[in-house]
Amino acid sequence: MQGLNEKAISTDPVIFSSAAEKNIGVAVLRLDRIHPVISGNKWFKLKYYLADAEKIPARTIISFGGPWSNHIVAVAAAGKLFSLRTIGLIRGERPQNLSATLQEAVSYGMDLHFLNRNDYRSKKLPDQMAAPGYYLIPEGGYGPFGAAGASDIFQLVTPGRYTHICCAAGTGTMAAGLINAAMPGQTTVVVNVLKNPSLKKNIDALLKSPATPWVIIPDHHFGGYAKYSGELIAFMNDFYRRTNIPSDFVYTAKLFFAVEDLVRKDFFPAGSSLLIIHSGGLQGNASLKKGTLIF
Ligand SMILES: *Cc1c(COP(=O)(O)O)cnc(C)c1O
Numbered sequence: 001m002q003g004l005n006e007k008a009i010s011t012d013p014v015i016f017s018s019a020a021e022k023n024i025g026v027a028v029l030r031l032d033r034i035h036p037v038i039s040g041n042k043w044f045k046l047k048y049y050l051a052d053a054e055k056i057p058a059r060t061i062i063s064f065g066g067p068w069s070n071h072i073v074a075v076a077a078a079g080k081l082f083s084l085r086t087i088g089l090i091r092g093e094r095p096q097n098l099s100a101t102l103q104e105a106v107s108y109g110m111d112l113h114f115l116n117r118n119d120y121r122s123k124k125l126p127d128q129m130a131a132p133g134y135y136l137i138p139e140g141g142y143g144p145f146g147a148a149g150a151s152d153i154f155q156l157v158t159p160g161r162y163t164h165i166c167c168a169a170g171t172g173t174m175a176a177g178l179i180n181a182a183m184p185g186q187t188t189v190v191v192n193v194l195k196n197p198s199l200k201k202n203i204d205a206l207l208k209s210p211a212t213p214w215v216i217i218p219d220h221h222f223g224g225y226a227k228y229s230g231e232l233i234a235f236m237n238d239f240y241r242r243t244n245i246p247s248d249f250v251y252t253a254k255l256f257f258a259v260e261d262l263v264r265k266d267f268f269p270a271g272s273s274l275l276i277i278h279s280g281g282l283q284g285n286a287s288l289k290k291g292t293l294i295f
Contacts (some may be wrong), residue, residue, distance in 0.1 A: 093114055179212055
């Protein structure tokens with residue numbers, strides 16, 4: 001299996017409609033290049049949990065996720081890389097055919113354990129896993145270790161170069177890490193792509209004080225988790241044609257769409273310099289019908 005390659009991460013300038021005439025610079029931090037599976041922010045969110053598990057030492061990593069979870073497949077791949085056993089606690093009944101994401105997780109040696117929706121919601125661990133040797137990573141990597149890892153994303157960025165850091169948020173773990181690592185003059189712009197009603201509370205709980213400025217963009221979720229429209233798909237293909245940057249329909253397409261819209265609507269002052277975090281997640285596109293995307 002391919003190792004992690006932080007050196008492959010680049011910062012690509014992109015041309016956004018109307019940004020240049022407003023004297024706004026836009027660059028994309030390509031975390032999607034780090035690894036084809038543990039792509040984007042997931043590696044950063046996992047790393048301190050894995051180090052903690054190693055210290056205990058725990059040999060089996062368990063975590064929760066849905067059938068198309070980028071987090072679950074990243075945990076599986078990290079387990080394979082670090083020779084740790086992994087168990088995915090998956091929402092819902094075991095289906096006839098596993099999703100591409102779960103098939104991939106199994107190919108990395110992950111054992112799957114399906115939980116009905118009530119047990120999943122209560123996050124109750126099966127008895128045999130509430131034992132020493134098992135290490136639970138919270139769903140989506142949410143927690144102080146996850147945020148601390150996400151703060152390390154800033155080590156890839158020239159300090160102070162950007163006025164705004166723009167990211168997509170699910171649990172808000174990455175956003176919290178970015179806000180914690182930002183310099184006082186930088187504003188973090190957090191697009192609530194999953195329409196998560198607890199996003200502000202979840203981020204607040206992980207912030208150091210005093211926090212650097214940040215704002216949630218609430219209206220660019222296209223209906224919520226994994227919802228999309230023809231407009232979003234057309235945007236993804238058009239954005240790829242213009243920039244050569246692939247995006248996923250759950251997170252980063254909504255992020256790029258939102259930032260371009262905000263530029264158009266003069267949300268950012270003239271002279272701003274934006275860094276958009278490409279947080280990876282491309283594997284989820286496999287759930288779309290073949291031929292939907294040109295990349
Ligand atoms: C998981 C994920 C996110 C959301 O990260 P959070 O820390 O949960 O907010 C954003 N983008 C991609 C591509 C992801 O896979």
